[in-house]
Amino acid sequence: MASLLLIKNADVYSPEPLGCVDVLVAGSTIIAIGKDLAISGNVHHTLDAQGKLLIPGLVDPLVHITGGGGEGGYHTRTRAMELTDASCYGVTTLVAALGTDAISRTLEDMLAKAKGLEHEGLNVFCYTGSYAYPVVTLTGSISRDLMLIDNMIGIGEIAISDHRGSQLTTTELARVASEARVGGMLSNKAGKVFVHVGDGKGGLQPLHQVASETDIPLQQFYPTHINRSQALLEQGFTFAKAGGVIDFTTSTNQACLDSGEVAVVDAVFQALDAGVSINNISLSSDGHASLPVFNELGQLTGLEMGRIASLYETFCELVQANLPLSDAIKLVSTNAARNLQLKHKGQLAVGLDADLVLLDAKLTIDSVWSRGQALVRGGEPTRYGQFEIR
Structure with missing residues (x-):
């Protein structure tokens, strides 16, 4: 019993x-x-x-559970997470991803770490792939990974508008989305393409191009770091009003804010004032990712580590800023679970x-x-x- x-x-x-x-x-x-x-x-x-x-329980749609970083050399690789990095801050479900480094960080290691964290008590799902294209998978294709590996629910973080990305063409991005979509259909999973959006001049335009030039719906994409700049934030409003879900990153530092990142609390209220539905916004911690600072030549000048705790801390800040508690919960739990089809979360x-x-x-x-x-x-x-x- x-x-x-x-x-x-x-x-x-x-x-x-x-x-x-x-x-x-x-x-x-x-x-x-x-x-x-x-x-x-x-x-x-x-x-x-x-x-x-x-x-x-809080649902975090982006955590680098095996660590991230490395943009400044081997000594700048961030550490892997531990159970209490999430549990002590109310995060019971998270989605794991690779980032820039898909060489020393592997999908095999990430999946093994996910299984270990599940054994310790968390709910852990994974994105196949990484920033890079062609996409590296466990079974040979995105669709096979989603269909044959229970933890795999989508692909991410595929990178666009970033000098660290693979500079995908519209055709290549559409092919990634198509594979994720079919894999999701066959496995009854979301099959989302979780998109790292950098500060490059393209912004969210590549996603709109795929939606306008192919049969892939805009909602197949789930872009993150949308509070990276005011210009990207305003592009995010357009994306969300077209039916997509946009994701704001709660981990930050003063250097990021000084370089133009919009604080999450401000980004949320701006979005609501612009007519974006609360149901089309989620928050993620980008936990254990690096928080790199680059100069105008693209050279790394500083590095810190993202914190899963920032998701809970931002939740508290939003409530203290008079966002209704039910809306704050949607941002840190309900919306991500719904968008990723985590039906019991x-x-x-x-x-x-x-x-x-x-x-x-x-x-x-x-x-x-x-x-x-x-x-x-x-x-x-x-x-x-x-x-x-x-």
């Missing part, structure tokens, strides 16, 4: 507000939500959450996975459950990665 968890008297957001209700979890699944839930028999654990908020409802985050009134994390298993309790980790220093 599955173990039972009964959370009493929480202020529940699904992301829509459900009021002060109880949530009953059996094993990995939510089996009831309602007032004054009563069960017979032994309850594994009952928690009185009076005065606390219960929200879905991003919401609190009967029959869905018990990925839960319990917050106090100040939005401080009290507890985190992933598939019903406690990862954080009382603000402290209950699980650590196999080789984490405690």
Whole structure:
């Protein structure tokens, strides 16, 4: 018999507000939500959450779980993530990707790391490929990877408008999207092309070209780093109003902001003011990627590391800036899950996975459950990665 968890008297957001209700979890699944839930028999654990908020686990659509970087040489390769890099900040589901370095970082290693993090308690999906074209895959094609490997749900980060990308033609980009689309259809997955958009002059134009010149719909693409500059942000508004989902990056540093990056909170409110639906925006951390700073000659002058924690921190900043809590949840959980067809994630409802985050009134994390298993309790980790220093 599955173990039972009964959370009493929480202020529940699904992301829509459900009021002060109880949530009953059996094993990995939510089996009831309602007032004054009563069960017979032994309850594994009952928690009185009076005065606390219960929200879905955060869904991060871009994390470099095996590390990234390397643009400044071997010593600038960032470290791989550990379980608590995500769990302590409410992230229960993430999607792994390679980036610039698909030589010393491999898909095989990324998939193995994903399996390890799953064993430790997270939900981990993957993009095949990397920045580069021709696309390197595990099985010989994008479609085969999506159909034959459970964790693979799309391709990314394929790079456009960036000096580090492969300078794809419209035909090549359309071919990538077509393979991802067919692979997604055959495997009942999203098959999205998760697109790294650099600060090059092309911006999002290559995606619009594919949509206008071929039968691939614009919504097949899922572009990220859209808050990289004001000009790109405004292109993103057009993309989103045409039905696509745009992704803003929460990891940043002062050098990025000084060079023209738009802070995520500002980007969100600008988008809403421009008429973009809240449902067409997601946030990702770009965790464990490098945050490179280049001069006008394209030479690396500085490097820091992206933080998964920034997704939760930005969520708090948005709520403090008076964005409704339900809308903030959509940005950090619901929208990415929906766009990537992670059907059991991003919401609190009967029959869905018990990925839960319990917050106090100040939005401080009290507890985190992933598939019903406690990862954080009382603000402290209950699980650590196999080789984490405690």
